[in-house]
Amino acid sequence: MKTENLEALLIDRGVGELAPATAELLDEYLASNPAAAAKARELSDMLGLAGEAMRLSCSCELQPFPREAITHERREMRWRGQISQALKLAACVALGLSIGLFSMSPRNVGSIATVSSPRQYIQTISAMPEKKAESASGFWSLARFEARKKVATPIDSTGRYQLRLELPLSLQKLEEKL
C-alpha cells in the first residue's frame, strides 16, 4: 500500500470516519506489516495529543436563554412581514391605477385607425393638419368621405324598411305561419 493511502486511512480511522469493514481490513494489513503498524501508532499518538491540545478549556457558564431577544425578534419579523405585505398591496394598487389611467387617457387623438364612429372620424380629420392638395382627392380624403355620406341611404324607422329586433324564437314562429 502506498504511504499516502495508508496515512489517509489511518487518519480517517483515528478520527472515527472509517467504515468498520475497511477498518477490519486495515487492522489485518497492520498486523502483517510492522512498519505500517509503527506509523499507525505514531499517527494515533499525534491525534491524541492534538485532541488534548484542543481540549475545551473554557468557562462554559451559560447565560440564560435569550428569550427576550427572540421575542423581540419575533415581533419585528411579524412587523416586517406586515409591512412587506402592505407594500406589495400598494404596488399592486398603484400598478392597477396607472394601467387604468393610461387606458383612459386621450392618447388616440389624431389616429384614424382607432376611431369608432363617423362623427369621431370627422372630428379627428378636421383636427388634423392640412395635407397636400393631391391627397384631398385621394382614397382617404375627407371629400370622398363626405361624398360617400351623401350617397349612402340613411337608415331610419319611418322608411319602407324597418329594422325590428325580434327574438330568434318569435322569428321562427313567423316563418312557420308563412
Added chain:
Amino acid sequence: MKQLETLYREAGPALLAYFQRRPALNAVAEDLLQDTFVRAFKQLERLKTSASPRAYLFGIARHVGFDALRKNHRDEEFDEQAIITEERSNPRLELMRRAIAALPSAQREALELKLQHELTYEEIAGVLDIPIGTVRSRLHHAMLALREELNSSQPTKELYENRKS
C-alpha cells in the same frame, strides 16, 4: 421556541467555547452566542429540517463570528500569550498547541471542528460549506503538517527538557 431552548442547553457550551477560543471574539463570546440563537430563530424552519441541528448552529456561529470580526475590523489572529499562560507541564502538548496555531486557518478550523467539537466530516462540510472531500483533505494536510512540525521541533523539545531538568 422549546426546541431552540433545548438546543441552547445542549450545544450552548460548545458554541461558547468555539467563540472563546478565538482571541478576537473572546470578550464578546456570550453576546455572540446569544446572537447565534437569535439568528437561528430567524431560520427556525431550516434548523428544524437540517440533518444535524448542532452542525447548523455551528454554521450560524461561524458567520456570526465573521460578522463580529468584520464589524470590529479585526483579523482572526492567534493569541500566543493565551497558550503560554496555559499549562506548561507537558512540553509536547505546548509544542502541539503552537503547531496547531501555526496551521493555515482553513485547516485549523476543520481540525477544531473535528477534534474539539466532534463533528463528522459531513457536518463539518455543512458548517464550512465545502465538499466532504475538501474537509477530508484539509484534515489530512493538517495532521501531516502537525507531524512535520513536531518532528522538526524535536531538538527544541529536548533543549526545553534539558533546561527544565
